[in-house]
Amino acid sequence: MATLTLSAVRKQFGSTQVLHGIDLDVADGEMIVVVGASGCGKSTLLRIVAGLETPSSGIVRIDGRDVTALEPADRDIAMVFQNYALYPHMSVFENMAYGLKIRGQAMPEIKRRVAEAAEMLEIGPLLDRKPRQLSGGQRQRVAMGRAVVREPKLFLFDEPLSNLDAKLRVQMRAEIRRLQKRLGVTSLFVTHDQVEAMTLGDRLVVMHAGRAAQVASPMEVWGRPADTYVAGFIGSPAMNFLQATLAGGGTAATLKAGPTIAFADGARPGADGTPLTIGIRPEHVTVSPDGLPLTVDLVEPLGSETVIHGRLPGNEVLVARLPIAASDIGAVLPLTLPASAFHVFDAAGVRMGG
Amino acid sequence: MLTAADDAALVRATARRQARSRYVAHAVLTLGVLVFAFPIWLTLVGSSHDANTIGRGDVPLWFGAQAITNYISAWTTGGSAVRTTGQVPAWLMLWNSLNMAVMIALGKIAISLLSAYAVVFFSFPGRMVAFWLIFITLMLPVEVRIIPTFEVMVNLGLINTMSGLVVPLIASATATLLFRQFFLTIPDEYVEAAKIDGAGPLRFFKDVVMPLSVTNIAALFVILFIYGWNQYLWPLLIVSDKDLETVVVGMSKMIGTSDSQNEWNIIMATAVLAMLPPVAVVVFMQRWFVKGLTETEK
Structure with a gap:
């Protein structure tokens, strides 16, 4: 004691x-x-x-x-x-x-x-x-x-x-x-x-x-x-890190992969255009018809789930852990990155707000 | 395609080859045993004849009838021939040799265990210097430093004493090195676990290092006992008192250079007696350390 x-x-x-x-x-x-x-x-x-x-x-x-x-x-x-x-x-x-x-x-x-x-x-x-x-x-x-x-x-x-x-x-x-x-x-x-x-x-x-x-x-x-x-x-597979910049007066991030996504949990300080890293865990990525196109280059079936490695537009690497059956290599999956699962880090890698 | 007959021929050839290699191995082995055992055989046989038989130059190959008389004579009186130091019975020489060999072996083990322990487990200034000084002495054989050592013994008044006989032979770089190498294989975790358990250095030495070294100590004891038993030059120099005569030196003194006839039967009986303690040590300790070696676990 x-x-x-x-x-x-x-x-x-x-x-x-x-x-x-x-x-x-x-x-x-x-x-x-x-x-x-x-x-x-x-x-x-x-x-x-x-x-x-x-x-x-x-x-x-x-x-x-x-x-x-x-x-x-x-x-x-x-x-x-x-x-x-x-x-x-x-x-x-x-x-x-x-x-x-x-x-x-x-x-x-x-x-x-x-x-x-x-x-x-x-x-x-x-x-x-x-x-x-x-x-x-x-x-x-x-x-x-x-x-x-x-x-x-x-x-x-x-x-x-x-x-x-x-x-x-x-x-x-x-x-x-x-x-x-x-x-x-x-x-x-x-x-x-x-x-x-x-x-x-x-x-x-x-x-x-x-x-x-x-x-x-x-x-x-x-x-x-x-x-x-x-x-x-911490976390397996490891968190994805996507390059982005601050937009909308600190209320959103423009991903290098294309879209601008509004933060779900308030604004971050800093001028628009400030470089950011957006982290998102593989298990938080979802499939949806109007999502970002992921070109699959590796598939790891785990039984109940499948870990899919691929590339987003802008050559950004993304790993997704999805409750779907194995996809084919070379196939294109439409994925959504929910803003509620974002982890926002500044250029030095330190967490910003949220 | 190989037929069944071919296969049978191959099987026979293999059997022949195995038989041949068995015979060759046994032939070589037998030859080796003969070469090594023959002198010992001659000694055994010689110790069972009377002095005249050997004195005539006949070398008998089978036992004579005098064995018991010869051994009793060697054991109790050392024979009747006049020698430079007079007659020394074999029992006294064997006792002296045993004393000397055991003290040298134990002394060497004690000193080298402690010095290796210090060198491996403690870090103190001059540790590596100490280690290399010990190491360098390996390059100096006993013969090189025998005159200065003798002088030191004279100044200390240790001539003609058992201490004078034993002490200079105790320091041992070889044993220190062997123990050092062994200690280096003891995992650091044992040291750390002992520290947390609260065992001080001496406690750790006694409770952990010593028990783990038992097989090494047994092996070294065998080697060092025989080393001590076979010492010739140093006892010859340091001891002139016949009460301290060792058997290896004493035996050589039994072989006279004068005209008088050597009592070869007694000399050979003494030689046989002188062989027994090292044989006993090897036989007894070997069982022990082979057992230890096969059960090794660190």
Whole structure:
């Protein structure tokens, strides 16, 4: 039960700036997912919270206590590693008990806690086995068990699902979420997988090049992305970006593809002719008889829906996710881009209004 | 088109070829065994005859009747011939050799484990300098530094002591390098997990690094024990006291240069006894580290 506060955390490796001042407030019991492409600094951020790296500047507080200069062991945290980092020569029980043993817990208490965690994670029958005798999913559970028995203030997850196959990943994802809700332990979860991020997090931190591009709830990130990077990163297939200019005194956009479309949610500041980027998600594009002609060049059937890649007039690339049967390559589909689904970004890629 | 008869011929040819390669392999193997085993056979046989039989120049190929007498004599008195250091019984020489070899092996393992641990897991100023200094000593064989080492031992008053015998042989660049290479394969996550678990450096060493290194330690112990057991030049220089005679040096001293007849039967019995501890170590430890190697998991 604790809060986590990061204030202006920066990290430099030599002359390379990896984190450019991260501020974050995590509420008690909240699950924060830090998501971003590889190299965005998300793992460094987690390691700074864990105490495995020291920030170049900035302060890390856990439950109000400044832990910036404390050793990992003194921060009352538990971490689940990507490759689980289970000690290979110790049994599952010993692995889970190790941290407690070092902290000088009495054996009956250790046994009780391990048994409790093992029960919760359904690994009771495995306690005498060595890690090499376990499957990937079981190792994952043991790694979680090792974190749970410590009853820490903070759980840190470093891409813990990356080494699992797709089916198991979905299952473990749900289990982690359930466990975290049940225990109510404040958690920081790092991943590069946007689906994991969307499904797991109370809030997301979308990292881009060492900065937190957006900190918000999953639906907020999806529905009102702060910039074109976040807009393109979250959602699959990725959001379409169309070139446009401001028109009608800020009330409409003239697409490079042709039409001028009035905004559904009010005017944007700026002179007519200001360059814009209009974002629209593939699933919001609809087919209608009087729409823009899309020349289809790739068709990906998904069963219930079809993802269609093509080009609009003006050679603008567009991907649409449509509830229709597969179309032919080379065919022309009339599509409507509803103004209510527009995301408007300025020339620098920052969201404008709405 | 191949007919059934052709197929049958091919099958026969394959069988012939396999049979031939089997015979060739066995012939080569047998030859190898003979070449290696023959001197040992001669030693075994020689240790079972009386001194005169071998002294006459006849080399018998089958056992004589004196085996038990010879071994008892070698074990308890070292034979009756007059030697430069007098008679040293084999049991004492074997005891000294065992002491020396075990201490060298354990000492080398202890020192190199710790120094490799320091070099791999800690970052401190001069770390790479320290590593390269250790590395460079690989290029200097014992013989090159034997005079200065001897002088140091004289100044420390360690001549004719077990410490003098063992300590200079303990520092080992090879073992340090081997452990370093092994430690580098231990994933960083174990270190980090241990940090979060609250294990300090020594705790991590004891609880994680040592157990993971067991197979390497066993393998190195075998190699280093035999290295220590076979030491000749250094014990020859540093020890003149017959109470500290090691078996490898002692045996060579049993072969006199004077006119007196060598007691070849006793020498050979001692040689057989001297072979047993290394064989025992190899047989015993090998089972252990092969088991470890096949079950390896990191």
